Amino acid sequence: MAERTDLLRPPEAAFVSGIAVKAVDRAIDEHVLPEGFSVLDDGRRLTPGACVMIAFYYAAADTFTPGLRKHILTRFEERLRHVEFSQYSALSRQNWTLDEEYWSVDLAPFLARTACGYERLREAEAEVSRDAAVMRGAEVLRGTRVPVHDVAASVGAGEPIGRIRDAYPSLTDRQIELAVIYATAHPLRGRPRGTVLSAGIRPVERKRVPRKTAG
Structure with missing residues (x-):
């Protein structure tokens, strides 16, 4: 297969497809995907079309047998x-419906879901930068010195958004959301980290002081 620039590694494909990374790996190992939809050189990578396929394959598990699901994927393979x-x-x-005598399948919702996931992933990636001179080359939210995986770890540990904002006042709620997306699709090696916020951090109480008027 000719090299593509939009190939996705398993954690990225899992986020785009809305499934677990283990399910992505299983789809490759069990040859769910037709030839050419995944690449094994330089690590496992999948095409955007593969994301649509595996999103459907696992969503339809309670409705169709594995053999029938693979048959359906074969019918959409070239498209x-x-x-x-x-x-x-x-x-x-385009029409993404496949009609047979006793059943009908529409791939359009899975195409829409994965396309939305892909757009969110690219938006998150655009919000992250890396510079050897900033935080020893750690991935940080663009325009800040805040490590993206630290933010995501705090969210994953159940820290309230308000407490995270108090720890990193420069961040917006949207940046925190994008940090979680990025870290999900680009996880660090090893066991998931817990919160990195200091136990001494407390929400800051903000009071509005009325302005005095002349007279």
């Missing part, structure tokens, strides 16, 4: 082979 989420507007106007 999904060269899918690019940047072309979603045009793709959404």
Whole structure:
């Protein structure tokens, strides 16, 4: 398969597809995906079309047998082979329905879901930067010195957003959300980290002082 620039590693594909990373790996190991939808050189990577396939495959597990689900994917194989989420507007106007005598399948919702996930992932990636001169090269939220995985770890540990904002006053709620997305799709090696906020941090009480008027 010719090299593509939009291939996704398993954690990225899992976020885009809305499934677990283990499910992505299982789809590769069990040959759920047709040939050409995944690459094993330089680590496992998947095409955007593969994300649509595995999103459908696991969502339909309670409705169709594995054999029938693979058959359905084969029927859509050529259409999904060269899918690019940047072309979603045009793709959404196409008919993604497959009708058989006793059943009907519409892949459009899975295409929409994965395209949305891909857009959110790219937005999160654009919000993160890395510079050897900043925080020893750690991935930080753009324009700050705040490590993106520290923010995500605090959210994952159940820290209230208000407490995270008090620890990192420069961050917006949207940046915190994007940090979680980025860290989910680009996890650090090893066991998940707990909160990195100091136990001494307390929410800051903000009071509005009325302005005195002349007279």
